[in-house]
Amino acid sequence: MKPISLEEAVALIPNGASVMVGGFMGVGTPERLLDELVRQHKTELTLICNDGAVPGRGVGKLFDAALVSTLTASHIGLNPKVQQQMMAKQVSVDLVPQGTLVERIRAGGCGLGGVLTPTGVGTMVEEGKQQIKLNGKTYLLETALRSDFALIHAFLADYLGNLTYALTARNFNPVMAMAADTVIVTAEHVVPVGVIAPDHVATPAPLVDYLVANG
Amino acid sequence: MKPISLEEAVALIPNGASVMVGGFMGVGTPERLLDELVRQHKTELTLICNDGAVPGRGVGKLFDAALVSTLTASHIGLNPKVQQQMMAKQVSVDLVPQGTLVERIRAGGCGLGGVLTPTGVGTMVEEGKQQIKLNGKTYLLETALRSDFALIHAFLADYLGNLTYALTARNFNPVMAMAADTVIVTAEHVVPVGVIAPDHVATPAPLVDYLVANG
Amino acid sequence: MDPQTLIARRVALELRSGYLVNLGIGIPTLVANYVPAGLNVFFQSENGLIGTGPIPEQGMAHPLLTDAGGRPISALPGASTFDSAMSFGLIRGGHVDMTVLGGLQVDADGHLANWMIPGKMVPGMGGAMDLVAGAKRVIVAMQHAAKGKSKIVRKCNLPLTSSRPVDLVVTDLAVIGFPGGRITLLETAPGVRVAEVLAVTEADLMIPTEVPEMKI
Amino acid sequence: MDPQTLIARRVALELRSGYLVNLGIGIPTLVANYVPAGLNVFFQSENGLIGTGPIPEQGMAHPLLTDAGGRPISALPGASTFDSAMSFGLIRGGHVDMTVLGGLQVDADGHLANWMIPGKMVPGMGGAMDLVAGAKRVIVAMQHAAKGKSKIVRKCNLPLTSSRPVDLVVTDLAVIGFPGGRITLLETAPGVRVAEVLAVTEADLMIPTEVPEMKI
Numbered sequence: 001m002k003p004i005s006l007e008e009a010v011a012l013i014p015n016g017a018s019v020m021v022g023g024f025m026g027v028g029t030p031e032r033l034l035d036e037l038v039r040q041h042k043t044e045l046t047l048i049c050n051d052g053a054v055p056g057r058g059v060g061k062l063f064d065a066a067l068v069s070t071l072t073a074s075h076i077g078l079n080p081k082v083q084q085q086m087m088a089k090q091v092s093v094d095l096v097p098q099g100t101l102v103e104r105i106r107a108g109g110c111g112l113g114g115v116l117t118p119t120g121v122g123t124m125v126e127e128g129k130q131q132i133k134l135n136g137k138t139y140l141l142e143t144a145l146r147s148d149f150a151l152i153h154a155f156l157a158d159y160l161g162n163l164t165y166a167l168t169a170r171n172f173n174p175v176m177a178m179a180a181d182t183v184i185v186t187a188e189h190v191v192p193v194g195v196i197a198p199d200h201v202a203t204p205a206p207l208v209d210y211l212v213a214n215g
Numbered sequence: 216m217k218p219i220s221l222e223e224a225v226a227l228i229p230n231g232a233s234v235m236v237g238g239f240m241g242v243g244t245p246e247r248l249l250d251e252l253v254r255q256h257k258t259e260l261t262l263i264c265n266d267g268a269v270p271g272r273g274v275g276k277l278f279d280a281a282l283v284s285t286l287t288a289s290h291i292g293l294n295p296k297v298q299q300q301m302m303a304k305q306v307s308v309d310l311v312p313q314g315t316l317v318e319r320i321r322a323g324g325c326g327l328g329g330v331l332t333p334t335g336v337g338t339m340v341e342e343g344k345q346q347i348k349l350n351g352k353t354y355l356l357e358t359a360l361r362s363d364f365a366l367i368h369a370f371l372a373d374y375l376g377n378l379t380y381a382l383t384a385r386n387f388n389p390v391m392a393m394a395a396d397t398v399i400v401t402a403e404h405v406v407p408v409g410v411i412a413p414d415h416v417a418t419p420a421p422l423v424d425y426l427v428a429n430g
Numbered sequence: 431m432d433p434q435t436l437i438a439r440r441v442a443l444e445l446r447s448g449y450l451v452n453l454g455i456g457i458p459t460l461v462a463n464y465v466p467a468g469l470n471v472f473f474q475s476e477n478g479l480i481g482t483g484p485i486p487e488q489g490m491a492h493p494l495l496t497d498a499g500g501r502p503i504s505a506l507p508g509a510s511t512f513d514s515a516m517s518f519g520l521i522r523g524g525h526v527d528m529t530v531l532g533g534l535q536v537d538a539d540g541h542l543a544n545w546m547i548p549g550k551m552v553p554g555m556g557g558a559m560d561l562v563a564g565a566k567r568v569i570v571a572m573q574h575a576a577k578g579k580s581k582i583v584r585k586c587n588l589p590l591t592s593s594r595p596v597d598l599v600v601t602d603l604a605v606i607g608f609p610g611g612r613i614t615l616l617e618t619a620p621g622v623r624v625a626e627v628l629a630v631t632e633a634d635l636m637i638p639t640e641v642p643e644m645k646i
Numbered sequence: 647m648d649p650q651t652l653i654a655r656r657v658a659l660e661l662r663s664g665y666l667v668n669l670g671i672g673i674p675t676l677v678a679n680y681v682p683a684g685l686n687v688f689f690q691s692e693n694g695l696i697g698t699g700p701i702p703e704q705g706m707a708h709p710l711l712t713d714a715g716g717r718p719i720s721a722l723p724g725a726s727t728f729d730s731a732m733s734f735g736l737i738r739g740g741h742v743d744m745t746v747l748g749g750l751q752v753d754a755d756g757h758l759a760n761w762m763i764p765g766k767m768v769p770g771m772g773g774a775m776d777l778v779a780g781a782k783r784v785i786v787a788m789q790h791a792a793k794g795k796s797k798i799v800r801k802c803n804l805p806l807t808s809s810r811p812v813d814l815v816v817t818d819l820a821v822i823g824f825p826g827g828r829i830t831l832l833e834t835a836p837g838v839r840v841a842e843v844l845a846v847t848e849a850d851l852m853i854p855t856e857v858p859e860m861k862i
Contacts, residue, residue, distance in 0.1 A: 103325075103327070107330070107331075110318075111332070111333065112318070112330045112331055112332055112354075113331030113332070113333070113347065113349045113352065113354035114330070114331045114349065114354075115322070115327045115329070115330050115331070116322075116327055116328035116329045116330070116356075117326070117327055117328070118326065118328070130347075132328065132345075132356070134328045134329065134358055137328065139327075139328035139329075141331075141347070143349055164414070165414070166414060167413065167414065170414075198382065199379070199380070199381060199382065199385075199415070200414070200415060
């Protein structure tokens with residue numbers, strides 16, 4: 001893990017990059033990194049996250065600034081801007097069931113090619129996907145998802161990069177922290193090594209490439 | 216969750232049952248449940264666990280008492296009794312790569328039909344399995360594993376059944392606690408509700424069917 | 431009693447002690463207010479919490495403790511938090527005993543449509559497809575009709591949420607089930623006659639010889 | 647220097663700062679004793695720990711803190727523990743920068759056999775198949791020959807551990823690699839001549855014009 005400034009961290013991300021962003025309706029989202037993405041005006045992003053949040057908050061800010069060209073998410077119902085940009089064909093949206101989305105990201109992070117899920121069988125979600133029958137039950141083959149960058153928000157981060165998350169701000173963060181080529185983390189608190197007990201680490205230090213410095 | 220005596224807990228398990236047992240080389244194994252399985256002489260068990268442990272310890276006790284007819288595990292090299300019983304065809308052994316074993320159990324617990332893994336491609340492990348190519352890479356389709364019972368050893372259990380594990384005694388325990396019809400738990404310490412912080416719960420209470428009472 | 435309260439109170443009677451329950455957004459959320467006394471029920475919020483409590487007292491909300499809609503909630507003693515992989519492992523893996531979801535349409539085969547109206551409203555399925563695929567018991571809580579049109583239809587013309595049929599539908603007019611795979615009127619709302627239900631229902635309901643009134 | 651120490655010390659020179667490293671049982675375990683000064687390396691134990699430390703002082707061992715062989719170990723400040731799904735997610739997912747494994751045979755294609763001798767010894771593959779499939783760099787640390795027979799063979803006749811070739815083999819006589827996919831003698835052990843290596847090697851090694859001696 002390398003400490004890095006907010007500005008330098010976002011400068012690593014080129015236009016057109018694929019970016020996973022942790023958070024659920026803006027809770028557990030690395031807001032400072034998103035603000036800086038807007039400030040540096042990184043465009044044509046392929047965004048992978050749970051939902052579209054709301055305007056002005058979480059990944060909603062990226063749609064406010066029209067930085068996203070492709071979105072993979074499970075729910076966009078609470079952000080009218082995403083709906084508008086989708087209808088206007090400014091953003092291409094791939095809607096994925098939430099449990100399938102997190103398993104596809106987990107597969108990407110864990111070296112699995114994909115998983116077999118019953119979710120979506122017999123619905124629009126099955127279109128174009130291989131179906132596999134096992135013991136009389138039908139499953140969809142859902143393939144692994146990875147990205148160039150994962151932007152992660154932790155509760156505690158220690159000097160080595162070990163991370164914990166708090167309450168419902170955990171959500172997609174630890175799963176995405178395994179599924180990207182470069183993992184950039186912000187934290188509510190950066191603490192000395194040893195403050196986080198080994199049993200409480202949710203993301204082990206070697207997974208973190210960059211920890212954004214405080215202030 | 217229902218509190219239960221050790222004797223009653225094991226009395227639930229019929230001869231011939233399939234049983235997952237947590238632990239890794241006997242570390243994190245519910246030893247009291249295994250001792251009671253031996254005392255009640257439950258036979259013809261289908262055992263699913265990481266390894267064969269060593270004689271006199273962990274699941275090794277089940278082989279000492281010749282209670283196992285089928286074993287699914289990743290490693291049996293440190294228990295000569297398992298090797299002997301396998302060679303004598305008293306025990307049928309299915310060796311599974313450790314990462315594949317834990318993913319198959321996780322799939323069973325998470326409602327997935329299976330996963331695609333690169334592990335085992337081009338080895339004896341691929342025999343009889345479907346191969347799936349994605350983006351030029353070959354994967355084996357490994358199917359979900361479930362069992363009638365999971366015998367789990369926790370560090371802390373609260374009165375509701377929330378569980379934590381300690382250090383390397385976690386291993387297969389939380390994964391197996393999701394993959395069996397009936398989950399029976401022993402704990403190093405039973406503590407009041409609230410002692411375990413929500414962020415530190417590894418196995419949420421609703422997964423636990425029976426918690427073996429102290430003493 | 432207003433229709434939403436009626437529906438929520440009737441659904442709450444389906445709760446059993448020890449249940450792990452997931453409530454969708456809207457009317458389903460209200461079910462938590464009517465848990466029968468003495469029942470120990472775990473409510474899951476799919477953003478990563480078991481043990482959701484009521485809306486926090488003034489000043490007690492924490493920005494990192496929210497429901498699936500992003501609104502502040504509280505956590506009860508014995509609560510647990512986890513990541514989304516675990517949350518949907520619980521859902522898909524059959525560990526959720528009961529889920530209560532809103533609906534746009536339910537048809538005679540028990541199929542639910544509740545995640546999009548093509549060309550008009552595309553909120554996305556969120557966790558709904560996993561919940562219907564995985565929960566042990568699926569209950570739909572919704573108004574019987576919208577803008578004068580029955581939401582209990584012969585065949586859904588909106589995109590389905592799952593090929594797995596739901597188990598029970600509770601509306602402001604009726605309780606509808608699928609015994610033997612046939613859509614059946616099980617109960618009527620207080621003061622509502624069977625004929626009134628039939629008049630506003632597109633699907634052909636089976637009518638048992640006796641149709642009791644909801645006991646609220 | 648005894649052969650095991652030689653091998654372990656040579657392998658240790660492959661470590662880089664920040665590496666996450668998994669060491670197999672046997673000679674590989676010894677590598678942890680020879681980490682070059684100033685290098686910050688994370689060692690993983692696949693039973694669920696990153697940050698393994700040395701064998702604990704007398705009386706400091708804890709029965710719930712062990713290595714993959716079940717023996718007591720210690721944990722360094724900044725260690726983390728996790729379940730087996732996470733442990734192998736790290737391994738299979740390419741997060742382990744380097745693994746060091748023992749071997750029974752390595753062949754000219756770089757294929758490793760290290761988990762069974764049919765009809766004789768069937769310990770099982772444990773985590774080895776996942777490690778070879780998933781780690782970024784796979785190093786085999788083993789004796790060059792056993793009972794006078796070369797372990798560097800033309801083609802493995804023992805069951806393979808993976809179809810993915812290993813990256814480097816370090817023995818008591820030589821360092822062998824696979825540049826351009828061809829099995830090649832990269833270094834000789836101190837005081838060992840190239841001809842001596844060739845004499846006890848079944849596989850046909852490529853010999854570069856200059857073969858340096860291991861720098862220990």
